Amino acid sequence: MTERFEVPARLKTTSIALIAIGLIALVIGGITLLGGNEFDKTRFWVVLLQDAIFFTLITTVSVFVQAAASLAQGSWIVAYRRVPEAIGANVWLFGLIMLVVSFIIVFVFKIDGHNPIYEWVYPKGDKILEGKSAFLNPGMFAAFSIITIGLWSFFGLKFRAMSLAQEKAPKGSTKIYWNVVRLSGAFLLVYALSQMSTTPWFWIMSTQPHWYSTMFSWYTFASAFVSGMALILLWVVYLKNQGNLELVNKEHLHDLGKFMFAFSIFWTYLWFDQYMLIWYSNQPEETVYFKLRQQGPYSIIFYGAFIINFCMPILILMSRPSKRNYFTLTFMAMVIIFGHWLDFYQMLMPGPLGSNWHINFYEIGIFMGFVGLLIFAVSRTLSKASLVPHNNILLKEAVIHLS
């Protein structure tokens, strides 16, 4: 078995080239946008913010998936468990970028006495924002972000470390196995109080600080979750094509396909609930959110994201053969990641940028940079240990797993 993964030169070159593109975009963006007017400057920061949030959340999904599978004693994930482990062990990297970008925005970024991205930083005179200042203030933002990212990173690294420690444990020893279960419970609590509630309020919803929706965090979770599963699938298929992951077969891929299918529909369910209830009750303080997105310049992204994230998965992934086909799965995984990146785009931009959105060299370049960084970091982690989680208690079940 080819258990070890050696980062192929081509992959390494690709990732470095992507990072270089990202850096070039950053530099050119820095020169042209930071030297420009208020709108340009805002665009410079908010694009970085969007990618930092998106990549932090979708990599953390890998930590969540490990925790959920451990608690449910799922063996379906074990054959390729090293993939979510490696992604999860890099949460700290994107988290760190997120902390740097968001702290600059909150603490440094200021134009004419106001903050175009997080307006609540300077709530002067705005009665509603002043009412929220016990929650929406830089101190709270910083504290919540540091704690959240710290814990996510810790669990991401810890799960991988424990999985590697199991390899050296006595054969069949279940001590680490049960410890992972316990830790997974703890992580779920952390996740419930961060991703499923406070984090999206702080990072995303507060860019339109007058608006509110109780669904918002669960909706964001659904968006991140389905992209996170697609990301895992892309790595599994890539490694499989490299001749690694010999134990993984179509049964395992079928599972990931089901997750992409089912949670695309779950995302749509939450999308519809949030949209329909706001549309139906028609109260101006709530409809303002969709007014900006559905009517006007964002409508193409608004409808586009819906078509990509719902119509495509439900039509293409519905049938069983398509969930067992490498090409269809890979294609759909890329579509889903792009679709939800767009979804995050339309969540974040209308507040800070108003009706002037751009998807141009800068947006694309920064996105590519993040992709390069992800490839570089995850492939490096993957190469550091065996791709088969030896001595995992459920490994034998994973071998004979039927989807």
Add this chain to the structure above:
Amino acid sequence: MHLKYESIVREPLVDGEKDYHQVTEDIISPIEMKPGRMWYVGFFFSVALLLFGVFSVAWAVYWGLGTWGVNKTIGWGWDITNFVWWVGIGHAGTLISAILLLFRQGWRTGVNRAAEAMTIFAVMCAGQFPIFHMGRVWDGFFVLPYPNSRGPLWPNFNSPLLWDVFAISTYFTVSLLFWYSGLVPDFATVRDRAKTKFRKMMYGLASFGWTGTAKNWQRQEALALVLAGLATPLVLSVHTIVSFDFATSVIPGWHTTIFPPYFVAGAIFSGFAMVNTLLVISRKILHLEDYITVGHLEAMNKVIVLTGSIVGVAYLTELFMAWYSGVLYEQAAFQWRILGPYWWSYWAMMTCNVVSPQLFWVKKLRRNIPFTFVMSIVVNIGMWFERFVIIVTSLYRDYIPGSWAYYSPQWPEVGFYLGTFGLFFTCYFLFSKYFPVIAVAEIKFILKTSGESYKKKMKHIEDMTEEEFVHVIETHHEDEEVPHHA
């Protein structure tokens, strides 16, 4: 082909030395015997409750809904509270039979039959409330959209209350079909063992001439898959639409976007609790401890702590957003809810639904049967209060202080509620007497993978190295013993 193997870390789903015949014997024989004394006591008590319910409803229909405690401000009271409560309980059956089937959870086989039966009975109970809440119940058929002699008068398709009519009737139909299609092979088993002519005839009719051929099984499995596929979106849609009854309004405390998924989570929460209530008793009375093991109850309790926590996050989100919104009326609604004259209902809900289920993080308590039983009832008390809190405490402080009101149920409402318990348990007692309470065929399907005695024989597989195991898989054929020294 496929090797029957399961890891040692999973506890067996069927305890003891069992073969296929023994499984049939254990599960079917209670049907063939006369029920014990406790069964008669319980059954007649349930029928009595049911009759009291019929009387209470007849009273309210005859004299009008003025006999209920609802008033102009609080137009929905116990009636809709009970409706939502029963519908929610119904969700567990479908979740276990459809969604856990999709997730390949073997432990569902021990509990699915009873849970599905419970779903059907609970939905039957739930349906009574909106029907009699209409008041002039003889005009109840007006909710059905058929071409009629009332001119251009159609039901209001924009109303979630009408969506409820469609959602719940569809849900009931699909659940019934799903449940019944699973029962067919088991009915045939009872028929084949029957000693009396009458029994043979009745179970023969019920089993639609099932002969157990490969073609029979193939069609039955195809049907089960189709129905599972239909039931999964349905189970989400039902409580989603129930939540729309509230959330589409503009009433503070009702209009909030998180309602649909949070109602679904709450429904699963209460439904699993009800399944536990029933199973703890059934397994004891019918001597099914080998099939409904402590492990099964523990798995149910894990779902309870999960869904209870999801509901908890939703409560806190709701509360937080009421403050965060900056809307005076939102804030006031929650203030009245928590600190007003109905404060006790809010705190009962919080304690029973969010705080006490957290005890299930402790493994010892998850596996403690008396504790499980008590908790299963506590959870359902909490979930009843949740609906009461949402309905009554969002309404009782109106925009105009002059119309502020208080509401207490009158005896016909209480009687109506008790009557639905009568209906529910009458049905459940009949079910447990005449129907196999565990899916015999499905237990047989998992027996050789998850049965205790079979798992003991897997020790040599467990001892193999990973390379040996992979080698065995590649060369293994069905019906072949796995060699002890590969």
